[in-house]
Amino acid sequence: xxxxxxxxxxxxxxxxxxxxxxxxxxxxxxxxxxxxxxxxxxxxxxxxxxxxxxxxxxxxxxxxxxxxxxxxxxxxxxxxxxxxxxxxxxxxxxxxxxxxxxxxxxxxxxxxxxxxxxxxxxxxxxxxxxxxxxxxxxxxxxxxxxxxxxxxxxxxxxxxxxxxxxxxxxxxxxxxxxxxxxxxxxxxxxxxxxxxxxxxxxxxxxxxxxxxxxxxxxxxxxxxxxxxxxxxxxxxxxxxxxxxxxxxxxxxxxxxxxxxxxxxxxxxxxxxxxxxxxxxxxxxxxxxxxxxxxxxxxxxxxxxxxxxxxxxxxxxxxxxxxxxxxxxxxxxxxxxxxxxxxxxxxxxxxxxxxxxxxxxxxxxxxxxxxxxxxxxxxxxxxxxxxxxxxxxxxxxxxxxxxxxxxxxxxxxxxxxxxxxxxxxxxxxxxxxxxxxxxxxxxxxxxxxxxxxxxxxxxxxxxxxxxxxxxxxxxxxxxxxxxxxxxxxxxxxxxxxxxxxxxxxxxxxxxxxxxxxxxxx
Amino acid sequence: xxxxxxxxxxxxxxxxxxxxxxxxxxxxxxxxxxxxxxxxxxxxxxxxxxxxxxxxxxxxxxxxxxxxxxxxxxxxxxxxxxxxxxxxxxxxxxxxxxxxxxxxxxxxxxxxxxxxxxxxxxxxxxxxxxxxxxxxxxxxxxxxxxxxxxxxxxxxxxxxxxxxxxxxxxxxxxxxxxxxxxxxxxxxxxxxxxxxxxxxxxxxxxxxxxxxxxxxxxxxxxxxxxxxxxxxxxxxxxxxxxxxxxxxxxxxxxxxxxxxxxxxxxxxxxxxxxxxxxxxxxxxxxxxxxxxxxxxxxxxxxxxxxxxxxxxxxxxxxxxxxxxxxxxxxxxxxxxxxxxxxxxxxxxxxxxxxxxxxxxxxxxxxxxxxxxxxxxxxxx
Numbered sequence: 001x002x003x004x005x006x007x008x009x010x011x012x013x014x015x016x017x018x019x020x021x022x023x024x025x026x027x028x029x030x031x032x033x034x035x036x037x038x039x040x041x042x043x044x045x046x047x048x049x050x051x052x053x054x055x056x057x058x059x060x061x062x063x064x065x066x067x068x069x070x071x072x073x074x075x076x077x078x079x080x081x082x083x084x085x086x087x088x089x090x091x092x093x094x095x096x097x098x099x100x101x102x103x104x105x106x107x108x109x110x111x112x113x114x115x116x117x118x119x120x121x122x123x124x125x126x127x128x129x130x131x132x133x134x135x136x137x138x139x140x141x142x143x144x145x146x147x148x149x150x151x152x153x154x155x156x157x158x159x160x161x162x163x164x165x166x167x168x169x170x171x172x173x174x175x176x177x178x179x180x181x182x183x184x185x186x187x188x189x190x191x192x193x194x195x196x197x198x199x200x201x202x203x204x205x206x207x208x209x210x211x212x213x214x215x216x217x218x219x220x221x222x223x224x225x226x227x228x229x230x231x232x233x234x235x236x237x238x239x240x241x242x243x244x245x246x247x248x249x250x251x252x253x254x255x256x257x258x259x260x261x262x263x264x265x266x267x268x269x270x271x272x273x274x275x276x277x278x279x280x281x282x283x284x285x286x287x288x289x290x291x292x293x294x295x296x297x298x299x300x301x302x303x304x305x306x307x308x309x310x311x312x313x314x315x316x317x318x319x320x321x322x323x324x325x326x327x328x329x330x331x332x333x334x335x336x337x338x339x340x341x342x343x344x345x346x347x348x349x350x351x352x353x354x355x356x357x358x359x360x361x362x363x364x365x366x367x368x369x370x371x372x373x374x375x376x377x378x379x380x381x382x383x384x385x386x387x388x389x390x391x392x393x394x395x396x397x398x399x400x401x402x403x404x405x406x407x408x409x410x411x412x413x414x415x416x417x418x419x420x421x422x423x424x425x426x427x428x429x430x431x432x433x434x435x436x437x438x439x440x441x442x443x444x445x446x447x448x449x450x451x452x453x454x455x456x457x458x459x460x461x462x463x464x465x466x467x468x469x470x471x472x473x474x475x476x477x478x479x480x481x482x483x484x485x486x487x488x489x490x491x492x493x494x495x496x497x498x499x500x501x502x503x504x505x506x507x508x509x510x511x512x513x514x515x516x517x518x519x520x
Numbered sequence: 521x522x523x524x525x526x527x528x529x530x531x532x533x534x535x536x537x538x539x540x541x542x543x544x545x546x547x548x549x550x551x552x553x554x555x556x557x558x559x560x561x562x563x564x565x566x567x568x569x570x571x572x573x574x575x576x577x578x579x580x581x582x583x584x585x586x587x588x589x590x591x592x593x594x595x596x597x598x599x600x601x602x603x604x605x606x607x608x609x610x611x612x613x614x615x616x617x618x619x620x621x622x623x624x625x626x627x628x629x630x631x632x633x634x635x636x637x638x639x640x641x642x643x644x645x646x647x648x649x650x651x652x653x654x655x656x657x658x659x660x661x662x663x664x665x666x667x668x669x670x671x672x673x674x675x676x677x678x679x680x681x682x683x684x685x686x687x688x689x690x691x692x693x694x695x696x697x698x699x700x701x702x703x704x705x706x707x708x709x710x711x712x713x714x715x716x717x718x719x720x721x722x723x724x725x726x727x728x729x730x731x732x733x734x735x736x737x738x739x740x741x742x743x744x745x746x747x748x749x750x751x752x753x754x755x756x757x758x759x760x761x762x763x764x765x766x767x768x769x770x771x772x773x774x775x776x777x778x779x780x781x782x783x784x785x786x787x788x789x790x791x792x793x794x795x796x797x798x799x800x801x802x803x804x805x806x807x808x809x810x811x812x813x814x815x816x817x818x819x820x821x822x823x824x825x826x827x828x829x830x831x832x833x834x835x836x837x838x839x840x841x842x843x844x845x846x847x848x849x850x851x852x853x854x855x856x857x858x859x860x861x862x863x864x865x866x867x868x869x870x871x872x873x874x875x876x877x878x879x880x881x882x883x884x885x886x887x888x889x890x891x892x893x894x895x896x897x898x899x900x
Binding site: 084086088429512 | 615655672673674676687689690691696698700703711751
């Protein structure tokens with residue numbers, strides 16, 4: 001099939017044949033699809049999974065990235081072997097004005113698709129996570145879990161404590177809607193929160209349940225319990241009580257002091273979690289006011305002696321931990337998707353960089369390319385040392401910018417000078433001189449000029465922010481340039497990509513004309 | 521009789537003497553002259569038939585029939601004009617004040633003409649070719665190209681320069697030539713046909729799928745010529761094309777150059793450099809001798825040689841020869857690399873020289889009248 005396509009392209013579109021774009025795209029697309037499927041599978045949620053108590057880093061993404069880099073390199077090498085077989089430009093075959101631009105775009109497309117493997121994986125994961133439920137349905141379910149979490153093994157709302165004279169006063173009672181409740185009352189229970197829920201919704205869920213309790217809306221509570229156990233059932237998660245039993249064991253109007261702790265999972269003892277950690281703040285604490293064991297009903301729960309210690313397991317449990325763990329992943333899928341815009345910008349810049357490195361080799365020669373690389377390295381070392389000496393030794397007190405930004409400033413000037421040299425050579429009716437090497441430098445460095453200038457201006461503008469003393473502290477008055485760049489620097493970096501595509505048209509047209517200039 | 525009819529009659533003569541190989545080459549030339557896909561197909565079919573039946577008794581008849589067809593089409597086609605395509609006026613190239621300098625060189629190249637560049641190594645032949653193709657820029661003088669171009673790159677697409685050491689290419693020969701044809705705008709219908717004809721024209725048919733590393737130097741040069749033909753250049757500049765060829769191949773390639781340049785419908789200007797003086801002189805319309813960058817033209821009216829200059833080899837010593845020849849208008853006798861160069865006054869002719877050596881029984885191993893050859897520039 002590939003041969004047939006290639007033969008057709010050779011006769012009809014020799015540039016497409018030469019770049020092997022169709023073959024490269026088909027292979028790279030297949031690999032991207034495989035990575036996407038991999039990400040989709042990886043993104044699957046195991047609703048029966050418990051949150052691990054151990055802190056661990058998921059190395060899957062790192063492994064996928066490493067593997068995709070190796071695969072990309074391998075495919076690049078194979079593609080380059082075929083691509084570099086023929087070079088119409090080198091032999092002065094007729095080319096249209098924009099032919100080199102088209103060729104660079106083709107190289108860019110190949111580089112881009114060959115750099116997308118990890119992105120495809122992440123996107124597959126994102127699609128899987130978002131594919132479970134629509135955003136509205138996910139929110140609805142998260143609200144059910146949040147509301148129901150007040151009726152299971154959970155923490156109390158510690159804002160009920162009061163801080164007086166920097167001392168944390170733990171109170172046994174708190175007042176809500178004009179009624180006094182015990183601190184450990186069900187009315188003071190916390191709710192689970194998820195990233196998809198905004199902060200207000202988080203509070204609304206808790207207040208809603210509190211109001212049901214105060215107004216004795218038993219049916220509403222029962223409905224939430226039913227909904228939660230229905231969700232659990234959908235995911236084949238088990239609870240060892242019915243909604244009615246759950247309600248009966250926890251609902252105790254009007255004070256809600258007597259309730260059986262319903263386990264949030266089927267394995268952890270009620271006191272498996274030391275609540276005192278929650279209260280370990282910088283403030284002076286007095287834990288003696290609370291008898292934590294009050295929370296537990298030893299009669300209604302299961303009491304066991306493990307290693308000589310009393311352990312109280314809840315008699316009833318619901319799979320709340322599993323639901324919270326699974327649905328927090330769904331929630332993250334919406335609020336913090338694996339595929340971030342920053343990743344796309346990085347991939348775009350990486351593809352532009354790679355395509356320009358290959359293109360520069362293509363339009364000059366291996367020798368010029370290598371000399372350009374070595375001269376770039378040597379100049380970078382020299383300018384690095386010079387900028388460090390100037391900013392840190394000779395003009396330490398007068399420099400507005402750090403040595404790294406001074407280094408970048410030198411390079412911006414160098415690139416602009418190189419550009420002037422290229423224009424001079426292109427206009428002059430003589431020899432190419434060293435312009436082949438300079439073209440390499442310009443192709444590699446020009447895309448970075450605008451972002452680097454923005455970074456330098458941003459760094460300098462910091463110096464013009466004013467610190468104004470107000471009362472006992474300071475208020476910073478930011479200068480407008482600083483504020484603008486702080487807000488828009490990422491946009492500038494993104495828009496610079498468009499600029500690169502725009503100027504490359506004119507640059508490639510000039511490079512084609514430049515090729516006709518005498519060598520010596 | 522126009523140029524086409526003259527050439528066509530020569531081919532008929534070749535066919536009469538069963539010189540099929542040459543006839544096929546010329547048929548391909550005529551076929552390419554038609555610019556018609558139908559003829560490309562006919563000739564390509566004939567080539568396939570010849571491959572299948574190399575010794576068939578019908579060969580002559582087949583060739584004859586195709587020649588008739590070609591004649592009926594081409595005899596009505598207008599001939600190509602032979603304009604001045606390139607002119608160099610007082611062209612100079614100096615690398616640095618102290619180093620070698622070429623020029624001033626004056627050249628006029630017409631379509632259909634071949635100019636030979638000869639001279640010792642390091643005397644500016646390659647520099648001149650590179651100047652003419654634009655690979656080097658001239659320190660002074662003018663270089664005029666009589667064809668349209670948009671920019672210097674576009675100009676280079678119409679000037680084919682083949683250096684002595686050609687670049688390595690990758691992939692099969694056929695694939696490379698198809699790519700070249702596609703880049704030069706041949707339609708998909710004619711691409712493969714024209715490449716097949718070009719390959720056959722240069723005797724590369726058996727090597728179609730060969731790669732660069734599989735070809736000898738001679739065939740690499742033929743590949744370059746095939747590629748050049750597909751590029752339809754205005755001017756072909758070629759450096760030492762005979763350098764790696766055996767004597768038979770040299771003659772074949774030079775004959776190919778001549779046929780390509782003198783095409784009645786697609787005449788091409790060729791400038792080639794070579795050390796093979798006599799072969800180049802036979803083929804070229806003008807021969808330029810370069811010594812220390814200074815130009816001497818073989819066929820300049822001012823430089824026409826009136827003295828007789830004979831190159832010969834003899835086992836006699838220089839003084840014995842001098843004794844014999846000095847009485848017959850000998851101006852000088854030089855011994856150079858195993859051969860003698862004898863210059864006589866304008867009263868002496870080649871026949872009187874031969875008569876003398878016969879009468880005096882001077883032993884001769886080799887003899888050539890170089891009065892009108894650049895060979896004399898090498899020794900003067």
